[in-house]
Amino acid sequence: MSTDMYGVRVLAVDPDELRVRFLVFAVYYDVASCTHIPLPNEEPNTFLHFLWEAASGYLGDGDERTGPLGRVVSTDQLLDYEWADTNARRFISRVERVELRNYPLTEAQWEKMYDFYYERDGSWKDEELLVQAEYEIRVTDRKWLEPLSVGDGWGSAAFPLNGDSWTAEDSPHLPDLARPAVTLRPYQTTTGSVTYDHITGMDFSDDGTYLALCSDQGRVWVYDTADWSEVVHTRAGDWIVPLMMWVPGGHILVVKGYSSGGEIEEEKQWAYDVDRRAEVDAPFQRGHLRSRDGAYRISPNGAGEGGFDVHGDEPEPSRRISHAGEWDPIQCTAFSGDSSRLFLGAQQNLYVVDPATGEVIDKVGDASKRLFTLASNGDGSYLAVGSFSRKLGYLDFREERPHELCVWRMADKKIILGRQLRTYVDALSWSPDGRWLAAALEPLAKKGFHEGRTELAIFPMGPVDD
Incomplete structure (x- = not known):
C-alpha cells in the first residue's frame, strides 16, 4: 500500500469553463528534521495524477464513481513517468498556484506536527496546521472533470x-525540444583520428546566416542556416584549448588559445573568411566571449571568486564582476542577444549581471546540482540550460548520468520546459532572430566518450501539445 504524499479537495468545478480548483495539503512530514514533501509546482503531470485518481474509483470507501480519464489513461501509463511527463499536457493546459498557506512552518508550528496524516472521509486531522495551497487547473476537455463534485477529498x-x-x-519563445527540425552529424565528413574529440564551441554569426562549430582538436565546421548545408570543414591548427569567436559584424571566424585568469593574452589566432572560403588576417579578438553587438567581452580575472572581468575591444578599462564574494567558479557563460544581460553559471548557482556596470542584478541559488552550458534568447527573458538532470531519481538510467536540457523563464526564475536526454549537452547557441536553438549532444558511451560522435540538434520555436 502506497503512502499518501498529498491530500486533495475540490473547492470548485466548472465543466463549461474547463476549470477546477483544488486545495492540496502536504500530508507527509519528517518532524525530527523539520522537512516535508514539497507542494506541487505548476506542472500538469502531478495534477493529471490527481484527476486520474478521482476518475478511477479512489474518491473514498464506498464511492464507486469513475470518469473517462480513468479509462483513457491506464495505470501502467500513469506510472511510466516519462509517458506522464510527455503527455500530461494533452489533458491539462494550465496550472496556477493561487494561494499558499502555512509555509514555511515556524518552530512553534513544527512542535504541533505529526509525521503522517491520513484521510478519513475526505478530511485530515488538524487541516488548519498543514502546509497547503490552492490551485486553479484548466483542462483540455470537460470530460476530464468527471466525476468531480465540490467537497470531494482523497x-x-x-x-x-x-x-x-x-x-x-x-x-512562441520556446524551443520545441521534442522535435528537432534538423539533426546534423559533423563528424560524418571527418577524416583522421577523432579519439577524445568533441564539440567545445558553437555560435551563430551576428546576422544568423551561419552556424559555426569548433572541436577540441581544432576542427571547424560552418553550416548555412538557410538549408543547413555544410559550407566549411577545415582545421584551425593546434590549440591546447581552442576558443572560437566571430569578428563583429561580418562572417570572419577566429580560433585562438584559452587564457587563464591574470594572464595577458597572446595575440595569436587563426582567422577564416567564410564568404571567401579562405584564411585571412583579422583584428585580434580578445576575451573568452563577446556580446552580439561587440560592445562587451569577458575575460577570467583570477580574483579569488573564479569569475570574470567585463571589457571592450581592449583589456582596459575593465569592470570586475564580484559575483559571489567567495570562491564559486564560473562554469558556463552567455550574453543575451540584446547585450543587456550576462549570465554566469557556477556549478550550482546562476548569476545575472548588467554588463554595463558589472553588477550582479539577480541570482538563482541552487539552480541545479550542476550547470554545464547556457544560451540566452534575444532579451534574456528565456535561458536554455544544459544541466544535471532533475529526473534521474525516478527514471531508470542506472550508472549513466545523461543531462537534461531545460528552459528557464527568468521573470519568475522557473524551469518551464525540460527534456530528459540520453546524451550530454556539450554546447548551446540561440540564433539572433530567435528562430533556432542549436544543441551539440554527445551520445552516452559505455567505454568513455569524446570520440567524435557529437550530433547537432536544431530545435525550432513553438512546442505543441501532443
Missing part, C-alpha cells in the same frame, strides 16, 4: 515529477 500517492509548466504565452 489521499494521493503522487509526487512532483519536475514536469513542464509553460503556457500558450510562452510557446
Whole structure:
C-alpha cells in the first residue's frame, strides 16, 4: 500500500469553463528534521495524477464513481513517468498556484506536527496546521472533470515529477525540444583520428546566416542556416584549448588559445573568411566571449571568486564582476542577444549581471546540482540550460548520468520546459532572430566518450501539445 504524499479537495468545478480548483495539503512530514514533501509546482503531470485518481474509483470507501480519464489513461501509463511527463499536457493546459498557506512552518508550528496524516472521509486531522495551497487547473476537455463534485477529498500517492509548466504565452519563445527540425552529424565528413574529440564551441554569426562549430582538436565546421548545408570543414591548427569567436559584424571566424585568469593574452589566432572560403588576417579578438553587438567581452580575472572581468575591444578599462564574494567558479557563460544581460553559471548557482556596470542584478541559488552550458534568447527573458538532470531519481538510467536540457523563464526564475536526454549537452547557441536553438549532444558511451560522435540538434520555436 502506497503512502499518501498529498491530500486533495475540490473547492470548485466548472465543466463549461474547463476549470477546477483544488486545495492540496502536504500530508507527509519528517518532524525530527523539520522537512516535508514539497507542494506541487505548476506542472500538469502531478495534477493529471490527481484527476486520474478521482476518475478511477479512489474518491473514498464506498464511492464507486469513475470518469473517462480513468479509462483513457491506464495505470501502467500513469506510472511510466516519462509517458506522464510527455503527455500530461494533452489533458491539462494550465496550472496556477493561487494561494499558499502555512509555509514555511515556524518552530512553534513544527512542535504541533505529526509525521503522517491520513484521510478519513475526505478530511485530515488538524487541516488548519498543514502546509497547503490552492490551485486553479484548466483542462483540455470537460470530460476530464468527471466525476468531480465540490467537497470531494482523497489521499494521493503522487509526487512532483519536475514536469513542464509553460503556457500558450510562452510557446512562441520556446524551443520545441521534442522535435528537432534538423539533426546534423559533423563528424560524418571527418577524416583522421577523432579519439577524445568533441564539440567545445558553437555560435551563430551576428546576422544568423551561419552556424559555426569548433572541436577540441581544432576542427571547424560552418553550416548555412538557410538549408543547413555544410559550407566549411577545415582545421584551425593546434590549440591546447581552442576558443572560437566571430569578428563583429561580418562572417570572419577566429580560433585562438584559452587564457587563464591574470594572464595577458597572446595575440595569436587563426582567422577564416567564410564568404571567401579562405584564411585571412583579422583584428585580434580578445576575451573568452563577446556580446552580439561587440560592445562587451569577458575575460577570467583570477580574483579569488573564479569569475570574470567585463571589457571592450581592449583589456582596459575593465569592470570586475564580484559575483559571489567567495570562491564559486564560473562554469558556463552567455550574453543575451540584446547585450543587456550576462549570465554566469557556477556549478550550482546562476548569476545575472548588467554588463554595463558589472553588477550582479539577480541570482538563482541552487539552480541545479550542476550547470554545464547556457544560451540566452534575444532579451534574456528565456535561458536554455544544459544541466544535471532533475529526473534521474525516478527514471531508470542506472550508472549513466545523461543531462537534461531545460528552459528557464527568468521573470519568475522557473524551469518551464525540460527534456530528459540520453546524451550530454556539450554546447548551446540561440540564433539572433530567435528562430533556432542549436544543441551539440554527445551520445552516452559505455567505454568513455569524446570520440567524435557529437550530433547537432536544431530545435525550432513553438512546442505543441501532443
